[in-house]
Structures are given as C-alpha cells and as structure tokens.
Amino acid sequence: xxxxxxxxxxxxxxxxxxxxxxxxxxxxxxxxxxxxxxxxxxxxxxxxxxxxxxxxxxxxxxxxxxxxxxxxxxxxxxxxxxxxxxxxxxxxxxxxxxxxxxxxxxxxxxxxxxxxxxxxxxxxxxxxxxxxxxxxxxxxxxxxxxxxxxxxxxxxxxxxxxxxxxxxxxxxxxxxxxxxxxxxxxxxxxxxxxxxxxxxxxxxxxxxxxxxxxxxxxxxxxxxxxxxxxxxxxxxxxxxxxxxxxxxxxxxxxxxxxxxxxxxxxxxxxxxxxxxxxxxxxxxxxxxxxxxxxxxxxxxxxxxxxxxxxxxxxxxxxxxxxxxxxxxxxxxxxxxxxxxxxxxxxxxxxxxxxxxxxxxxxxxxxxxxxxxxxxxxxxxxxxxxxxxxxxxxxxxxxxxxxxxxxxxxxxxxxxxxxxxxxxxxxxxxxxxxxxxxxxxxxxxxxxxxxxxxxxxxxxxxxxxxxxxxxxxxxxxxxxxxxxxxxxxxxxxxxxxxxxxxxxxxxxxxxxxxxxxxx
Amino acid sequence: xxxxxxxxxxxxxxxxxxxxxxxxxxxxxxxxxxxxxxxxxxxxxxxxxxxxxxxxxxxxxxxxxxxxxxxxxxxxxxxxxxxxxxxxxxxxxxxxxxxxxxxxxxxxxxxxxxxxxxxxxxxxxxxxxxxxxxxxxxxxxxxxxxxxxxxxxxxxxxxxxxxxxxxxxxxxxxxxxxxxxxxxxxxxxxxxxxxxxxxxxxxxxxxxxxxxxxxxxxxxxxxxxxxxxxxxxxxxxxxxxxxxxxxxxxxxxxxxxxxxxxxxxxxxxxxxxxxxxxxxxxxxxxxxxxxxxxxxxxxxxxxxxxxxxxxxxxxx
Numbered sequence: 001x002x003x004x005x006x007x008x009x010x011x012x013x014x015x016x017x018x019x020x021x022x023x024x025x026x027x028x029x030x031x032x033x034x035x036x037x038x039x040x041x042x043x044x045x046x047x048x049x050x051x052x053x054x055x056x057x058x059x060x061x062x063x064x065x066x067x068x069x070x071x072x073x074x075x076x077x078x079x080x081x082x083x084x085x086x087x088x089x090x091x092x093x094x095x096x097x098x099x100x101x102x103x104x105x106x107x108x109x110x111x112x113x114x115x116x117x118x119x120x121x122x123x124x125x126x127x128x129x130x131x132x133x134x135x136x137x138x139x140x141x142x143x144x145x146x147x148x149x150x151x152x153x154x155x156x157x158x159x160x161x162x163x164x165x166x167x168x169x170x171x172x173x174x175x176x177x178x179x180x181x182x183x184x185x186x187x188x189x190x191x192x193x194x195x196x197x198x199x200x201x202x203x204x205x206x207x208x209x210x211x212x213x214x215x216x217x218x219x220x221x222x223x224x225x226x227x228x229x230x231x232x233x234x235x236x237x238x239x240x241x242x243x244x245x246x247x248x249x250x251x252x253x254x255x256x257x258x259x260x261x262x263x264x265x266x267x268x269x270x271x272x273x274x275x276x277x278x279x280x281x282x283x284x285x286x287x288x289x290x291x292x293x294x295x296x297x298x299x300x301x302x303x304x305x306x307x308x309x310x311x312x313x314x315x316x317x318x319x320x321x322x323x324x325x326x327x328x329x330x331x332x333x334x335x336x337x338x339x340x341x342x343x344x345x346x347x348x349x350x351x352x353x354x355x356x357x358x359x360x361x362x363x364x365x366x367x368x369x370x371x372x373x374x375x376x377x378x379x380x381x382x383x384x385x386x387x388x389x390x391x392x393x394x395x396x397x398x399x400x401x402x403x404x405x406x407x408x409x410x411x412x413x414x415x416x417x418x419x420x421x422x423x424x425x426x427x428x429x430x431x432x433x434x435x436x437x438x439x440x441x442x443x444x445x446x447x448x449x450x451x452x453x454x455x456x457x458x459x460x461x462x463x464x465x466x467x468x469x470x471x472x473x474x475x476x477x478x479x480x481x482x483x484x485x486x487x488x489x490x491x492x493x494x495x496x497x498x499x500x501x502x503x504x505x506x507x508x509x510x511x512x513x514x515x516x517x518x
Numbered sequence: 519x520x521x522x523x524x525x526x527x528x529x530x531x532x533x534x535x536x537x538x539x540x541x542x543x544x545x546x547x548x549x550x551x552x553x554x555x556x557x558x559x560x561x562x563x564x565x566x567x568x569x570x571x572x573x574x575x576x577x578x579x580x581x582x583x584x585x586x587x588x589x590x591x592x593x594x595x596x597x598x599x600x601x602x603x604x605x606x607x608x609x610x611x612x613x614x615x616x617x618x619x620x621x622x623x624x625x626x627x628x629x630x631x632x633x634x635x636x637x638x639x640x641x642x643x644x645x646x647x648x649x650x651x652x653x654x655x656x657x658x659x660x661x662x663x664x665x666x667x668x669x670x671x672x673x674x675x676x677x678x679x680x681x682x683x684x685x686x687x688x689x690x691x692x693x694x695x696x697x698x699x700x701x702x703x704x705x706x707x708x709x710x711x712x713x714x715x716x717x718x719x720x721x722x723x724x725x726x727x728x729x730x731x732x733x734x735x736x737x738x739x740x741x742x743x744x745x746x747x748x749x750x751x752x753x754x755x756x757x758x759x760x761x762x763x764x765x766x767x768x769x770x771x772x773x774x775x776x777x778x779x780x781x782x783x784x785x786x787x788x789x790x791x792x793x794x795x796x797x798x799x800x801x802x803x804x805x806x807x808x809x810x811x812x813x814x815x816x817x818x819x820x821x822x823x824x825x826x827x828x829x830x831x832x833x834x
Binding site for chain 2: 050052055056057058059142143148211212213214215235237239240242243244246247249250251252253399401402405436
C-alpha cells in the first residue's frame with residue numbers, strides 16, 4: 001500500500017506560539033466540521049505567500065494521483081481536494097463528501113457530496129468521483145499511488161445514486177474505508193480529466209504555472225466552497241534544507257517545511273523566523289527481523305528493547321526535540337493504546353536474557369545509511385548502549401538512496417522512520433504477511449486474520465479494543481524498537497499567521513487557504 | 519605560418535572528438551555502477567516490488583547496458599539527447615531549461631575575473647617581489663585556499679542574514695527583476711578563480727620582462743607603455759589564456775557548489791538531481807553538453823595561443 005503518506009509526519013499542537021488557537025484543534029466527532037478557525041488576531045486579506053519544500057527535481061509531478069513527494073502533496077492540496085481528509089488525530093473528517101454511511105457491514109458505502117465547483121465552473125457531481133477513482137485504480141498506470149490501498153474497491157458495482165450521492169462497493173468489509181479515501185493520491189478530478197498539465201480541481205487555489213524542480217504558482221479561487229483563501233497568490237517552491245533555511249531567514253520565503261533541530265535552535269535565537277513544532281509526530285525506530293538470528297529469539301528482541309537508553313537517544317540524535325517512544329507507532333492517533341506502561345532501560349535484565357540466548361561477547365551487525373537525518377548517529381549511539389551488556393553492535397553503512405528498499409533484505413537490524421498515517425494503514429503497509437514494506441519480517445497468519453477481523457468491526461469502540469490487543473502483542477514480541485518520536489519542524493517568517501502544527505497528510509497541514517500575512 | 523595553423527586546428531579537433539567518445543562511455547559506465555536504478559528510486563517507498571519490475575520494463579531498464587548505450591549513442595548522433603526516465607520529457611528540454619542560469623553565472627564571473635586578474639597579474643609582474651606584489655599574492659592565495667562553501671556560508675551569513683543587503687538564495691526571485699541575485703554567487707566564484715589566473719599572468723609578465731627581446735626593445739628606447747601593451751602583454755597572455763580554459767573547468771566545479779548553496783536552478787542542480795534519481799539519459803545528456811563546452815573552450819584556448827604567439831604551435 002501507498003507509503004508516501006508516511007514519509008514524514010506531524011502531530012497537532014497549535015501553530016503560533018502566541019496564538020491561543022489550541023482550542024480550534026479540538027477534534028469534532030467523525031462528521032464534524034472543518035478545522036478550528038480559532039482566530040485570536042483578525043485575519044488579513046491579500047498578499048503572496050512563498051512556501052519552500054524539499055525538492056525532487058524532474059521527479060516532481062503535477063498529476064495529483066502520482067504524487068510521492070511532500071512538495072507534490074502540498075501543491076496538489078492547494079488545487080485539488082479529497083472526499084475525506086484526516087484530522088489532527090488521523091481520524092477521517094469530511095471534505096468534498098459532507099457525510100457518509102454504510103450498509104451495516106462496512107461493505108457498501110454511500111457518500112453525500114458537498115456543493116462545490118471546479119475551477120472551470122462545473123459542479124462537483126457523482127460522476128466526477130467515479131471517474132477519479134477509476135483513474136486512480138487504472139492498472140495500466142502503476143504510479144497512481146493509491147492503487148493498492150483501494151484494491152478492494154469494486155468499481156463495477158459502484159454507482160451514482162443521484163448527482164450528489166455516490167455508492168461505493170467493496171469486495172470485503174472495511175470500517176477504515178473513509179480513511180483510505182483520505183490517503184495520498186486520492187484527489188477528486190473532473191470527469192474526463194486527461195491532461196495533468198492543465199489542473200482543474202475544486203481547491204482553494206487555481207493553477208497558474210508549474211516547473212518541475214522549481215516552483216508552482218497558484219492564485220486564489222474566489223468561488224471556493226469553504227471560505228476563499230486570505231492570500232492572493234501562492235508559490236510552492238523546491239529547495240534543499242540549507243537553501244530553505246537561508247530563504248526563510250533572508251526573507252525570500254515565508255514558510256519552510258521540514259527543518260532540522262539545529263536550524264530551529266538558531267532560528268529561535270533570532271526574531272525573523274518562528275518555529276512551528278508538531279510535537280512527537282514522527283517515529284524513529286530500530287527494526288529487528290524476527291526471522292533472522294539472533295532476533296528470531298524473542299528474548300534477544302526484548303533484551304535490545306531494554307538496552308535502549310531512549311532519553312539519551314532523543315537528547316543526542318534529535319537534539320532534544322522529541323519524546324521517547326514505547327515500541328509502537330502512532331502515539332496520539334486514533335486507536336493508540338495509551339494505557340501501556342513506558343518501557344524503561346534495564347541493563348541487568350537485558351544481560352540475563354542475552355546470557356540465556358548465548359549472545360554475550362558476540363557481534364551483531366546493524367545496517368544503516370545516511371538516508372534520513374539521525375540514522376547513522378542513532379545506530380552509533382545505540383551500539384555504545386548495547387555494548388554495556390557485552391554485545392558488540394557493528395555499524396555497517398549502505399547507500400542512502402536505496403536504503404528503504406535494501407532494508408527489506410539486508411541486515412538483521414536497521415533504522416526505520418515513519419511519518420503520519422493511520423494506525424491500520426501502518427499495519428497494512430508493514431506488519432502483515434503480504435505487506436510490501438514489512439521491514440521486521442513480522443509474518444503471522446493469526447495476526448493477519450485478527451487484523452482483518454478487527455478492521456471489519458463497525459463499532460469504533462470494539463474495533464479500537466481489538467487493535468489494542470494486536471498492538472500490545474507487537475510491543476512485547478515484535479521487532480520494532482521505537483525509541484523516539486521526533487517533533488516535526490516548520491519555519492515561518494514572523495508575519496505569517498494561522499499555521500497549525502498538525503501531522504502531515506492531515507487536513508490542516510500545509511493548508512495555505514487558512515494562512516494570512518500580518 | 520598561417521598555413522600551418524590549419525592542420526593544427528584539424529588535429530586538435532580530431533583529438534577533441536576522441537576525448538568526447540571516451541568520455542561518453544565513461545559516464546555511461548560510471549552511472550551504471552551507482553546502486554539502484556530509476557525505477558527503484560523513483561517510487562522506492564510507494565510501489566510494490568512487482569510494480570517496480572513492471573516500471574523497469576516500461577523504462578527499458580531491463581535490457582543489457584551495452585544495448586542501452588548503443589541505442590543512446592545512435593540517438594545522440596542524430597541529434598536526439600533522449601528522454602528523461604523521470605519526467606518523461608526530452609533531455610534537450612532539461613538542458614535548455616537549466617543552461618541559462620549557469621551560463622549567466624559563468625559569463626558574469628568571467629567578466630569580473632578576467633580583467634581584474636589580468637590587471638593584477640601585470641601589476642604584480644611589473645613589481646616582482648615588491649610590497650604590492652606580495653600583498654596581492656597573499657590576499658588572492660588566501661582566497662583560493664578557502665573552500666567555496668565556507669566563503670559562501672560566511673557571505674550569506676553576513677550580507678544576507680545579518681545585514682539584509684543581498685538575497686541569500688534564488689528562491690522566489692528572478693534575475694531580470696533582481697540582478698542583485700548574482701552578486702554573492704559571483705563573489706564566491708571570484709575567490710576561487712582569481713588567484714590562479716592572476717598568478718599565470720604575473721608569471722608570464724615576469725618572463726616576458728626578462729626576455730632578451732624586451733631588453734633589446736628597451737635599449738632601443740621603446741616607451742614603457744608601448745612596451746607593456748605591445749610586447750609584454752601578448753606573451754604574458756599565453757599562459758593566461760590556457761589558464762583561462764582551465765578556469766572554465768574550475769568554474770564548472772565551483773558552480774556545482776554555488777548552485778546548491780544559492781538554490782540556483784542551473785546545470786549543476788539538474789545534474790545532481792539526475793544522478794540522485796539515476797536518470798541516466800539526463801545525466802548523459804548534461805554531461806555531454808558540459809564536455810562539449812569544456813572541449814570547445816580548451817580548443818579555442820589552444821588555437822588562440824597559437825595565434826597570439828605562433829611559435830608555440832610550431833614547437834609542439
């Protein structure tokens with residue numbers, strides 16, 4: 001399933017330090033309204049906002065169904081919308097679909113469409129939705145990223161019930177279906193949309209120009225259904241971390257995405273730039289392959305979890321900008337079992353477990369690469385911590401560009417980072433026998449079927465309890481040693497207001513129609 | 519003597535063609551050695567292994583490397599640089615798109631560096647080992663000893679972030695409306711190139727001043743100004759012109775760093791992107807254009823020297 005929406009993550013806190021906007025984030029129950037508009041200051045109209053993201057050169061695309069980079073996601077978000085989006089806790093919230101319902105078994109779903117218009121003046125109707133979905137799942141174009149997550153969608157049996165109601169049928173029950181419609185690359189395009197270089201969406205900004213690797217320019221769409229944007233013109237630009245830092249400090253950009261902790265420290269010392277930190281919103285972990293020695297022994301997995309000095313890893317590798325992890329993904333998200341105790345360091349117990357496994361004095365190799373900030377540093381520091389129990393962890397470094405793929409096959413233990421996605425999505429991508437990115441090789445048929453059963457439960461409370469049991473199993477027996485939950489950092493120039501710190505791939509992240517320039 | 523210059527030019531041109539052929543093979547082999555290919559890297563975290571395999575067939579990456587090379591070469595010989603594996607657009611388009619910024623940057627730097635270096639070189643050469651000579655030498659040597667990125671970071675920190683006088687990056691700006699974008703990048707490249715060039719002109723000047731024909735000219739009472747301009751400078755310029763060709767190469771290396779730091783959407787940026795995404799046709803196309811440019815510059819330099827002081831050609 002599509003992984004891109006997990007590349008980097010964000011979790012909700014209010015944007016501006018001085019703004020009492022926190023209240024605005026309060027999660028309305030499932031079908032609630034949009035984002036909090038908690039405005040302490042009076043929003044101003046007009047102006048141009050330049051936002052800089054990590055670029056992808058020629059890799060950048062205008063086709064909303066082919067997006068894989070953060071910069072693409074931001075650009076498409078300005079022009080296109082989805083039926084459903086995710087709230088700050090990664091719970092589905094309505095967008096182009098104002099509400100939805102299912103047949104009682106979570107197999108046949110009906111979505112009611114909002115009264116929205118496309119940039120060419122046409123009204124949003126059920127046919128647009130059906131066309132968009134058929135374009136996404138077209139097997140001839142594997143780059144359409146939501147293809148695998150929507151694999152159970154049965155388009156032949158899906159149909160329009162009226163202009164504003166669409167019925168979507170699944171081949172298997174799935175209570176998480178609305179969340180899947182909020183995934184990466186699920187934007188609604190106009191019926192018959194063929195040429196991605198001429199974007200026509202329902203979003204708050206209409207297309208002006210695009211140059212891959214450089215910029216996209218869009219202007220305010222005055223007939224936007226959800227209150228037209230405050231800013232007049234939006235530029236979404238591409239640049240690497242160094243240039244992003246210089247641009248936002250030098251006044252050439254007003255918003256810089258994905259900044260380092262080092263930059264945050266410098267920036268906070270000055271007055272020109274403010275840091276919007278989404279607390280503990282991504283995950284840094286070591287992943288152990290449960291089918292490879294020595295980690296095929298559950299005692300060794302537990303021993304390694306007990307050896308991690310999580311606070312020190314957070315302090316050193318994340319420069320203190322983050323929280324310690326509890327060997328699970330998704331803290332703060334819907335379905336996260338908050339009641340589990342925090343795993344603490346226990347060298348003596350770890351030693352006993354390792355002695356029992358006969359691993360004391362032996363060497364284990366950790367496979368890492370400079371693929372993501374802090375990977376090599378974390379591996380090196382962890383090696384010191386493991387050494388205290390008498391096991392030598394040898395750090396071996398691979399190629400950064402191919403690391404994500406190499407990790408699937410190389411090394412018994414390595415680094416893993418994940419951003420925001422729903423917890424069921426994380427399971428589907430990484431923890432089932434057939435998962436394409438199962439980096440811990442966690443393959444248990446009983447776990448798979450328990451997950452499928454949980455996903456089909458229509459009562460949210462019951463479903464949550466079932467997911468909770470699976471997560472406890474993972475925390476105790478699984479191969480994920482989630483040591484840290486880094487903050488996600490965005491830098492904005494002092495005059496930018498209304499930026500909310502929520503996980504990426506959620507509604508209010510990179511949402512420039514709600515931002516204004518003071 | 520003129521007649522001799524023609525076969526020399528032909529010789530040099532043939533050599534350049536051979537160099538180009540060797541280079542294109544080298545680039546292909548080296549990029550093939552990089553881990554991963556475009557299909558894998560393009561969607562490394564979004565596509566399943568089966569989908570990547572399908573994409574690889576679609577992009578033609580499943581075919582053997584020699585076959586891909588021959589195919590590419592055939593296209594190039596008919597003037598087609600091929601298609602980008604990543605964007606699906608023509609590589610020629612990427613070249614056209616990115617060459618402007620680099621060209622402007624390089625030419626503007628040369629326009630500043632060359633007159634200054636020549637002037638400095640002559641000043642130093644005519645005052646060999648004097649106080650001014652030593653002072654200029656120290657400063658230019660020091661400049662060339664500092665790595666580009668250090669100069670760049672310091673200049674940005676001082677003139678953009680601290681004083682706010684000059685733009686720190688090219689992000690969100692364009693050259694026509696704000697030519698000030700050029701100042702810091704040129705300043706960085708200046709430090710890198712001025713030293714070597716002025717040293718060569720200085721050496722040429724010193725050698726020329728000590729030559730017997732100058733002594734003779736002096737004895738005949740040729741005025742100093744005329745002596746310098748008509749007799750010393752052309753001779754002093756020979757090592758300078760050759761160094762200038764090398765400066766072109768050095769500049770290209772410097773441009774790589776400068777483009778990255780100032781987020782300049784030029785050739786180097788496109789090249790780095792191409793390598794990172796294993797977009798081999800793009801890397802090959804860009805390298806080929808760069809190579810042709812470098813070869814042409816060197817060719818022009820050699821032919822110019824040949825004209826300036828014809829005997830150097832005869833000696834070869």
